[in-house]
Amino acid sequence: KAGVTQTPRYLIKTRGQQVTLSCSPISGHRSVSWYQQTPGQGLQFLFEYFSETQRNKGNFPGRFSGRQFSNSRSEMNVSTLELGDSALYLCASSLRGKETQYFGPGTRLLVL
Amino acid sequence: GNSVTQMEGPVTLSEEAFLTINCTYTATGYPSLFWYVQYPGEGLQLLLKATKADDKGSNKGFEATYRKETTSFHLEKGSVQVSDSAVYFCALSDSSGYSTLTFGKGTMLLVSP
Numbered sequence: 001k002a003g004v005t006q007t008p009r010y011l012i013k014t015r016g017q018q019v020t021l022s023c024s025p026i027s028g029h030r031s032v033s034w035y036q037q038t039p040g041q042g043l044q045f046l047f048e049y050f051s052e053t054q055r056n057k058g059n060f061p062g063r064f065s066g067r068q069f070s071n072s073r074s075e076m077n078v079s080t081l082e083l084g085d086s087a088l089y090l091c092a093s094s095l096r097g098k099e100t101q102y103f104g105p106g107t108r109l110l111v112l
Numbered sequence: 113g114n115s116v117t118q119m120e121g122p123v124t125l126s127e128e129a130f131l132t133i134n135c136t137y138t139a140t141g142y143p144s145l146f147w148y149v150q151y152p153g154e155g156l157q158l159l160l161k162a163t164k165a166d167d168k169g170s171n172k173g174f175e176a177t178y179r180k181e182t183t184s185f186h187l188e189k190g191s192v193q194v195s196d197s198a199v200y201f202c203a204l205s206d207s208s209g210y211s212t213l214t215f216g217k218g219t220m221l222l223v224s225p
Contacts, residue, residue, distance in 0.1 A: 042217045043201065100146070101158075103157070
């Protein structure tokens with residue numbers, strides 16, 4: 001089975017721009033979660049989607065949003081980028097959300 | 113709320129040395145516990161897991177036992193290799209049923225030949 005894939009792998013943006021990241025879960029997995037990893041804050045949960053609905057949300061501002069499509073693929077969007085949004089964004093999938101999560105390679109975002 | 117505390121690194125060992133990375137947690141109920149590993153420039157890989165008290169997770173020579181009485185899930189390996197050099201994350205998933213993971217800060221392991 002193919003693993004979790006994320007595109008793009010690297011991204012450079014400037015302050016004020018917006019960005020969309022994509023995640024394709026493992027085939028058959030319907031839950032997709034997003035995490036932000038920074039040197040200062042470590043790994044922090046952003047949100048989880050299941051069956052196209054946001055089921056759980058972390059403590060991030062409204063500039064961070066996401067969605068899930070009927071094929072379980074997910075996108076996350078960050079609007080009005082700030083320097084502090086520079087991070088590795090990791091996507092993880094699981095069957096229904098209660099099982100082990102499997103992570104993708106991440107998208108490294110640099111905001112200049 | 114939930115929290116995970118890991119020993120700070122880096123942990124520097126010679127090849128074939130014994131490894132212990134300490135992890136303790138705070139959570140209500142009966143969380144599931146995980147160790148993930150991150151190699152440079154990569155995402156997280158599941159190393160092992162345990163879902164109930166006294167369970168032992170094991171994989172690739174690594175082991176960890178879920179100790180509810182001490183709220184701990186320490187990672188051990190009897191003989192480390194250079195290829196084990198990576199960052200190790202302890203994490204928990206609480207008993208609410210959702211898949212949200214709470215992570216520790218990570219411990220970098222450096223193994224020299």
